[in-house]
Amino acid sequence: MSKPVYFEDLAVGQRLESSSVEMTEESMVRFSRDNDPQFFHVDPEAAKESMFGGLVGSGWQTGALTLRLLLEKSGLSFAGGVVGMDAHISWKRPVRPGDRLHIEGEITKLRASRSQPDRGFVTFRAATLNGDGETVQTIEATMLAFRDPARRA
Amino acid sequence: MSKPVYFEDLAVGQRLESSSVEMTEESMVRFSRDNDPQFFHVDPEAAKESMFGGLVGSGWQTGALTLRLLLEKSGLSFAGGVVGMDAHISWKRPVRPGDRLHIEGEITKLRASRSQPDRGFVTFRAATLNGDGETVQTIEATMLAFRDPARRA
Numbered sequence: 001m002s003k004p005v006y007f008e009d010l011a012v013g014q015r016l017e018s019s020s021v022e023m024t025e026e027s028m029v030r031f032s033r034d035n036d037p038q039f040f041h042v043d044p045e046a047a048k049e050s051m052f053g054g055l056v057g058s059g060w061q062t063g064a065l066t067l068r069l070l071l072e073k074s075g076l077s078f079a080g081g082v083v084g085m086d087a088h089i090s091w092k093r094p095v096r097p098g099d100r101l102h103i104e105g106e107i108t109k110l111r112a113s114r115s116q117p118d119r120g121f122v123t124f125r126a127a128t129l130n131g132d133g134e135t136v137q138t139i140e141a142t143m144l145a146f147r148d149p150a151r152r153a
Numbered sequence: 154m155s156k157p158v159y160f161e162d163l164a165v166g167q168r169l170e171s172s173s174v175e176m177t178e179e180s181m182v183r184f185s186r187d188n189d190p191q192f193f194h195v196d197p198e199a200a201k202e203s204m205f206g207g208l209v210g211s212g213w214q215t216g217a218l219t220l221r222l223l224l225e226k227s228g229l230s231f232a233g234g235v236v237g238m239d240a241h242i243s244w245k246r247p248v249r250p251g252d253r254l255h256i257e258g259e260i261t262k263l264r265a266s267r268s269q270p271d272r273g274f275v276t277f278r279a280a281t282l283n284g285d286g287e288t289v290q291t292i293e294a295t296m297l298a299f300r301d302p303a304r305r306a
Binding site: 080 | 237244
């Protein structure tokens with residue numbers, strides 16, 4: 001576990017980069033059976049006849065993984081957890097079994113809450129890349145970040 | 154299974170409404186263990202000490218469910234499957250165990266692809282509501298929709 005990060009620890013322009021995680025066929029099928037049961041997400045044989053020519057991961061799995069990489073593998077471990085307010089996601093390329101994904105991004109905006117002095121909002125932009133350096137997804141998201149009670153005047 | 158829907162079957166202003174699905178604690182914890190393992194998503198006891206005061210679902214699960222409701226329960230069953238291009242999501246309220254979610258929305262834009270005559274893009278806006286009629290999430294998303302080969306000149 002990294003040290004918890006508070007609003008005060010964040011700066012616009014701060015770079016975010018994670019280690020990589022392999023997307024296995026088994027994890028892709030398991031995710032999609034429960035959450036996105038389309039034939040090109042759950043059936044490797046039938047997927048060959050799809051527009052993708054083979055099994056691809058659900059975009060929702062990539063979205064969730066992106067935030068998890070941010071939380072666990074980039075050192076940006078928010079105190080109180082990651083609470084998303086909104087997100088704008090674009091899915092650029094399919095994710096295929098065996099792809100290793102990592103994220104690269106930066107903090108683009110910080111805003112203190114007007115109504116709640118214990119918190120602020122952090123906006124970041126990040127690309128999720130595969131092992132060939134191709135962008136499979138971009139995201140711009142805003143999350144809650146709590147202030148450090150110890151550093152409040 | 155509903156009859157497959159093609160680009161030609163869609164109209165701006167077309168209403169989308171789904172039946173509802175119950176979010177069980179078990180499904181919320183299972184999703185989050187794999188995809189979003191924060192304490193307020195996976196540990197009902199620890200979650201009591203969180204800002205939510207109890208277990209809440211992952212926003213990614215709500216996002217995926219919204220598209221699944223659109224696909225399976227609103228009659229908008231795209232030929233070739235649902236392929237998302239981009240999505241703008243806002244998470245408005247926590248989803249708690251026992252909440253029954255459904256979607257209400259409409260198609261806001263249709264655009265034929267310039268480069269690929271076999272397809273177009275459909276944009277919709279939808280709210281995901283709980284059993285009290287409160288909006289837990291809004292989404293505006295653009296997806297691929299194939300043209301019907303039988304109706305092409």
